[in-house]
Amino acid sequence: MLEMFCDPQAVAVIGASRRPGKLGYSVLENVIQHGYKGAIYPINPKADEILGYQCYPSVQAVPGRIDLALILIPSQYTAATLVECGEKGIKGAIIMSAGFREAGHEGWKQERELVAIAHRYGMRLVGPNCLGIIDTVASLNASFAVGMPARGSIAFMSQSGALCTALLDMALSEQVGFSRFVSLGNKADADEITFMKAWKGDPHTRVIAAYLEGIEEGKEFTRIATEVSREKTIIAIKSGSTNAGARAVSSHTGTLSGSEAAYHAAFRQSGVLRARSIQDLFDYSIAFARQPLLLDDRIAIITNAGGPGIMAADACERAGLQLASLEHDSVDALGKGLPAAVSILNPIDLLGDASADRYGLALSTVLDDPNIGGVIVIVTPQAMTEIDNTAKLIGECSKASGKPVFGCFMGSGTVASGIEVLNSYQVPNYPVPERAVAAMAAMMRHRRWRELPPIELNSFDVDRGRVREILDGVRGEGRLAVGEAEAREVMEAYGIPTPATYLARDAEEAVRFAEEIGFPVAVKVASPDILHKTDVGGVSLNLASPEAVREAFDLMIYRTGRYMAGADIWGCLVQEMVVGGKEVKACMNLDPHFGPVMMFGLGGIYGDALRDIACRLPPLDSRTAGEMVAEIQGYHLLRGLRGGKRSDLEALVDVLLRLSQLVSDFPEIVEFDLNPLVVFEEGQGVIGIDMRLILE
């Protein structure tokens, strides 16, 4: 739980200052004035006392134990000071000083030194180059932020300190509370993974919200986040996800931001909700922090204004939420209790003169309705609207219910008091219906993730030894690219069917093989020296007769020999022509932080044109592989459209799983591209036509 940061019994402020306006003054003042109960030791060799606390020249001079050091001195002195902290037995240090990795190579070296010192003494570091930590549970504000946020159940961490200040300011006025609030700075030691782990069992935290620019240990992040997401809701902004953004990240902190595909897959697989802006992060966080999870995607909308109700309905449909019909009993109850002109269809329009009671009746009725999983209550300030009483009734209904209730009090000054009442009842309010719906949809996505069973890997009986031999052979020859015939053997060894193929030394042998396979066949030159066969006339397709095969063979040997004088030509491959089926592809790339990223999409020119790709991080289980197949737009095509036959989706899933196993078994494979992979009708399986494989 990182007690040294979240529950220290004694804190030293190294670089405490007597002068208001200085960071060393602000931090000490923050530590003192927000109710922290532990011992506080300002460290400043030139002062006797600051803000009523006795000063010490160094941590060594402090008589008692110290758990946490806040370090605010110029970067060139931090290493020596950190050694003193280590000698003193201090277990945690927050280094707020800047001038490290973000300032260039010299700073990077100094930062490495800090980490080495910390390891030596068994210390944990936060920062450097950070704003500090605020812990509302310990009432400790160990930061130079202005103000102390309210207690709440959101634990927040940010790679941008400035964002922390803006966010705290917003949180103060929007009454958003936090349990822990961490500025990660350069993440020299403690990083997002450290805090995710620490907060996993934290009883004061329901939501972990994060602003991240780059994740170094992508695989570990994914593993830990997958565990933590079963206990808490993790909501993260990952910035730098476009080219322009990634350039900005790199000039900002010198970190490489990794591929968007990898982040997308990692977040999705580990249940991390992605927020696109600070606004989304706030909107989603307060929903999860304050309300129970949405257990059923059928929503009711209650409103005193038709227009916003319609906008909410539009937003629900776009987000995949349903506007359910109410049960007969509910319709009856509403019919009896509400004026005749009220629309009991969903959205339930209580009309412009709706009183608080009318809202109360409608909300309690729909919350009791088994067809309804959650409710959004829209209130526009009209002449007869009882803002505060309506808010109070919404709060009471919400308190009594296990279903999420969101407010959408639209307007500003007139509804402000109502929003305060909602806040006091832990009902989140959103200023427009679309934002309430987006938060509800985030709940839907998170619940669906939680409902998934943990992944279950199954292992196929494959010929791993054969692939070991092939890859070793390729590397032995100093090659990185695996040849066509070798790649086909790899596929066969992992149980992925390939077209029947034989190596013919001469034209007559080619004809014999063709007759064995059955016409039509393809003939392709076989040479380790020729990579792009098509370019040199080394591929002939659809050969339908012995004559055609014979001619193709001779022509090919002649042409390719002329094209590449010294080439080692083994002969020609005679290959089964695959007829029918649909072309898809399965590929893998290596991300520097997340390792292999697997992709699935339509093959051929359509696949290339439409950029319709599903990505996941291996290892895959059958559920995850099935998601990949079903996620692409082109799935409509594979599923069988307008009387078209359903493709063999099970065989596709099987291939993806086998490829995932291949990737796990042979980490030296850094890239592959199985394209086209032809899938036939249901029960007819697949054939992998061509595969490129690249080794490390």
Added chain:
Amino acid sequence: MLEMFCDPQAVAVIGASRRPGKLGYSVLENVIQHGYKGAIYPINPKADEILGYQCYPSVQAVPGRIDLALILIPSQYTAATLVECGEKGIKGAIIMSAGFREAGHEGWKQERELVAIAHRYGMRLVGPNCLGIIDTVASLNASFAVGMPARGSIAFMSQSGALCTALLDMALSEQVGFSRFVSLGNKADADEITFMKAWKGDPHTRVIAAYLEGIEEGKEFTRIATEVSREKTIIAIKSGSTNAGARAVSSHTGTLSGSEAAYHAAFRQSGVLRARSIQDLFDYSIAFARQPLLLDDRIAIITNAGGPGIMAADACERAGLQLASLEHDSVDALGKGLPAAVSILNPIDLLGDASADRYGLALSTVLDDPNIGGVIVIVTPQAMTEIDNTAKLIGECSKASGKPVFGCFMGSGTVASGIEVLNSYQVPNYPVPERAVAAMAAMMRHRRWRELPPIELNSFDVDRGRVREILDGVRGEGRLAVGEAEAREVMEAYGIPTPATYLARDAEEAVRFAEEIGFPVAVKVASPDILHKTDVGGVSLNLASPEAVREAFDLMIYRTGRYMAGADIWGCLVQEMVVGGKEVKACMNLDPHFGPVMMFGLGGIYGDALRDIACRLPPLDSRTAGEMVAEIQGYHLLRGLRGGKRSDLEALVDVLLRLSQLVSDFPEIVEFDLNPLVVFEEGQGVIGIDMRLILE
């Protein structure tokens, strides 16, 4: 200009009440207290005087002229009162009373009566069932809204009265000003088109913002909006754009909301910017109302915090805005004037301790840079941040520049005073970078639209008479579906190539035709009675020899005759088999409000699976048709991907134009589906294989 509504010299409040809390009191109070200079006549037979104004028993009893009547009496009395208004010579009436179309059939009849009365007397009506009108230019608040918005250059109209109240409340606290503010209500007479026309030349209005649930006269709306968009920026929410939303619209106001495709096309073609929420509507409106248009899509971002700068960069790239490099001179100037650690790359990160001066230097430099079209200035509240002075310098720079400058002061209480300063300089502020970027991108889209030349229709030399004959013939026979052979003739008459086709009476004739066309051919049964040929074995493709044609002919006549005993079988069509090319489709549907909607997309199963369709309202010109072709995802395929040949895009545009002309020439065509339309390589043209045509 609808002076009776926006500049009346005398106003009668019919239904004025003495009792505070009553609408009749609130409206009169609103008319009186916001500075209206004209005459005010409360009408109430039971009162002598209200709020210091003499009361009259009826409008007839008023001695002077009246320009505008505000009618607040129960619906059953409105008709008689409206007659009195007509007799009095009143030219405008705002009917706030409810209980009309929205209340059922009886109300609908009463509403029709009001319109008839208005026509009889040459009166214009706003409403019924509306909140009224606020005109800040005339200082007239003729509504029962609470409060009067500031003067500004946004003219707003809304089909939802409740939304008006919420919006006014937001506007009051966010200091958003309006020129005119109209609650449209049921739109019995004056509607969005009426006000768009009225505001076209309004010197007080720069932006027309609208909330709409349905547009009755879609074609006229599109025509007028296209004109008005050249003068003003129109920003509109169209709600009810999903199935759930459309059901909600229908239960709310009884209007049908029309097809989303039609609205999408209409808004896009007429330059109307679509807003997805009230938040977007506000965000975009204040951008256009306060700042000059973005003339160059290259943006600079200035920030004192790395994180938000990165988020802004991400948002720019997603929105299609560019982060440009600065000119050499600018880099020099910034290098000299700013600390060495400042990043002069774009985003320009002025660092956490950035003073107002640093912002001023950076902003004035980039505004002078010819590489930069607009600037977003991000300010997070850090220890050294000079909020108000920074805002002032931003305001001054913006005032001196012809380029749009948006603020993004992040936070709440701490930055509030800065946002007020920005407002006083007409610099819009957005709380998160993504919203500032979205508003900038809206400017980009609108400018691009304005740069388009007006559409130029060209007319092809077609055989209109022949199509007239065919369609009349079809209708003469009582059919609505045009047969295959007829449809092919229609295509030929309008210059769209079709496969060579001949009607053969017997098998020998079929063989002769096949030899003339060249093998392979297709044979299809020709009968006006058989619509689904394939289902009855009436289609044979890829016949490669005379024997095959002969057999197919005989078998087909035998089979179809057996399938449909009394069918009139003319023989078989012998048709050229089209080889190669790519399949696309062009279709048209009729929207109840917007008329024909033309669509273009990939053909075949890919087109069906991928829902990748471009929609436009005819008539098309070559620019618009070109946009349709280039807009679909599948365009990458047509353009020639990875060495694939470019398709004949010019021929596709030509076909779309000819189809547009067909639609204009024959309004009785309510639907067509030209699918597949095969497009060959560049210069090789197209062939329309199959077309379905449905008449009214």
